[in-house]
Amino acid sequence: MDEPTRKRAPLWFKLGSAVTACAAIFFVFRHVDMSDLVRTFHHAHPGWLLVSIAFYGIVFPPSAWRWHLMLRLTGNAVHFGATFTMSLIGHFFYTLLFGVAGGDLAKSALYASWYQLPLPEILAAAPLDRLLGFGGLIIFIILSFSLAAWNGAFFQLNTSSLHISTAWILITLVLIGLAVALFMKFGRIPGVAKWLQALRFSLAQMMVSKSIVLQGVACGFLVQVGLAGSLALSLQAVSHTEIPWGQLLWTFPIICIISAVPFTVAGLGFREGAALSLLGLYGISPADAVAASLLTLVGRLAWAAVGGMVLWKERQFQTKSRPLPRTISVIIPTYNEAQCLPETIHHARAIPEVSEIIVVDGGSKDGTREVAAALGCKVMQCAPGRGGQMRLGAAQASGDIVLLLHADTWLSANAGRAAISCLRDVHVAGGGFWKQFRAAPALLLGSRLKCAIRLYLGRRILGDQTMFFRRETLESVGGVPDMPLMEEFELCRRLRRVGRIALAESTVLTSARRFTRRGVIRTYLLMWRVTWRYRLGASPQELRKLYEQP
Template identity: 40%
Template sequence: MDTPQTPRFAWWKRLLILTVTIVAVVSIYRRLDLGTLAAVLRRTDAAWFAGAMLLYGLLIVAAIGRLHLALRLTDSVVHLTVTARSVIIGHFFSVTLFGAGVGDVARSILYARWYGFRFPIIYASAKLDRLMGFLGLWLLVGATLAFGAAEGAFSGGAMSLNFQVPEVWKWLAGGTVVVLAAAVFFSNEAFRVGVRHFLEAMIEGARRLVRWPRVAAGGILLGMIVQAGLCFVIAVCLRAVAQEPLNWLKLLWLFPFIHMLSALPFTVAGLGLREAAAITLLGLYGIPKEEAAAAALLTLVVAASWAAIGGLILWRERVVLRRADGQPAAETISVVMPVLNEAGELPETLRRLRGLPEVLEIIVVDGGSADDSVRVAEKAGCRVLRSPAGRGRQLRLGAG
């Protein structure tokens, strides 16, 4: 069986991350004037903070498009609304399960279990999604560094960071990772099989990226948009608390690095790391540390708010599935599909539905598509109805 059980995280790992988080938070905030920090937070500009919330929602839309492309590359698309729910639920997992990597695993498990796919295939889609995001991030880093250089952001000896890791520690850390990875790999047959399936799906997906450069370019562009959105959320939160005018063109290159450092899976939701990165890097240009810390806290609130929405969607999905499990299965069913400009996804969705023996008929209710959705549905032998746009109206018409 390819799909693993719900992941369980050892108590000592959770305890370690919580301990690191507490140490990081205490070490950062003990250096701040908490009264000044509270005053900075009280003067937060509500309009700019609302803008940060809206911007985060828009970047989630871009993330939905990116994951949808990755799922198409591994032939595991169900529907755009399914992808949307998966992305928001995945964000909830990333915030609550200590990082995007673990969040990808949890989201892939649920997607595979709920929609009947093999876990390694879905996990490979998640990795392709991350790959496109990673490439987009480094395009963004290059662009912002070039912008900063053009604006003289690196002149005047402002850069003073020079952290050096002793060579012995580099070798020790690298060797430890290799030994642990080898021990896990060679001691677990299920893990080996899963890794093999994962690599096969990744290789096939990479081939498709090469074969379909438009899809690859679109995914990387969406990845860059998502990463830019995450960085601009930090910038907007800084604008919400800053008292003095800021030279944004000089500061622009800092935000990708603050984002990357806060995304490291060492603390809960980046607590402590985000503040440390913001205080250190923004401090290079004279921004008060209390303002930098306040911007980091507001960024956390924005991310956690959207994660809460993901948690509610996950709860609703579980309730719906639990109710469905308690009902006797019908021998045959009629499927009602509300569509609007979905000619690209419709053939694959219809093909999968036709493969289910319980499906007696498929009723496609079109909400006024401007593309070939109706023609595709009619060609596939579906019963086609027309309705004003609106999922509720379309579903009611189809059910009636």
């Protein structure tokens, strides 16, 4: 496709979408008394509207995670924060550009451009994402139809309230014809063979992973709950009569499906027409049905505005060019770790991107330094204190990335690639990995959830999650703090001044020995006590004495 044709294609999409929306709105308002509609808006409950807009927001985390799962399959997941950010931006594209089809294309193209990833592989994730979403939709439809039937929704339908069915069939046929014509004229994109190859590979990967399929379908179901719930709350905002909720249940997913047809402007006209036709079957007045639908549009536009602001802000960061790191220096602080060290180094050596391993010992008496030297590590020694040891090792590192590894933590084989992919986001100042405990007691289950809560609510990660940074970024924040304890807290605080903190798409396995030695509950209580005393101003030296008490 030549350059002039590329420039004309979006114009045709926009023109077709605008014409379709205008036609749909024309047919809708032929069946609504405008004075009744104005009166309905005037008496609407603003509180319910705000709840409706907020409820629409629950759509984004599951939809982002579903897309993230597919990006993982293609090997192009940067980090979940980047996927979530792009999902908000994608909603902006969906709403103001060409619906789902054009929005997915625009979102994928931007993701590939910002993070220097192959566009055909990013595009391959989109149909798989929608496929899982469709699975969640089918489950939601079955459940909503079943509950509606249980409440007698289909026994006495008021079919006389069904509006403009012939007109909507005509508009739908025109829309399908327009979509086919536009695709035939402008849909031949370069790299289609690579896209199909990536799609087949990812589909094969997805089919053998029950966990991914189940997670994706569950996310699709939650997305439908958010969409339907937002519409229901908007209806509650405008209606002043009793609403037969049990019977209406089946109409909400159908309205959402119709409003999501491709090549529309935020589903404008189609959502209103579907609401007018279907809600009217159960005595909802035309004014209430159309008003509820338009209020739902207000919610979509509000979140689209959020996505637009995120796009504006994020673009300031991602347009800056930085060379992609290639090599990793692993820094391991030790103190009497001769028993744990060999397995830890074995896992680190298995990572192709690791160029050197520096062991900084704090005066071990069990031969730790000799073990490290025998395993080919660069060995250094200094006074005990994890922060000071890591600071010394990081200062000697030559790799593009400095990775701080605890002596009892095992890296996964894909950790190097995951760290580099995470740093494709040029606004990431530092990162870590998801964490699981080896041979963990039941009270230590759920570590991944705790990692997410710690990052997205507390904006920090722990040292046993294996922190990593570009070497120049670490130097710019003053290196690793020379502290005997809580050095990761201080380091995260410094990093937040220059960028964001993220979790790479890999999981480390760490020892549960400190929990089994003291007891899980007792250890957690001690950690919380140390954390809060640090926040209240206690010195790291004082906290170290508290932490090392038997």
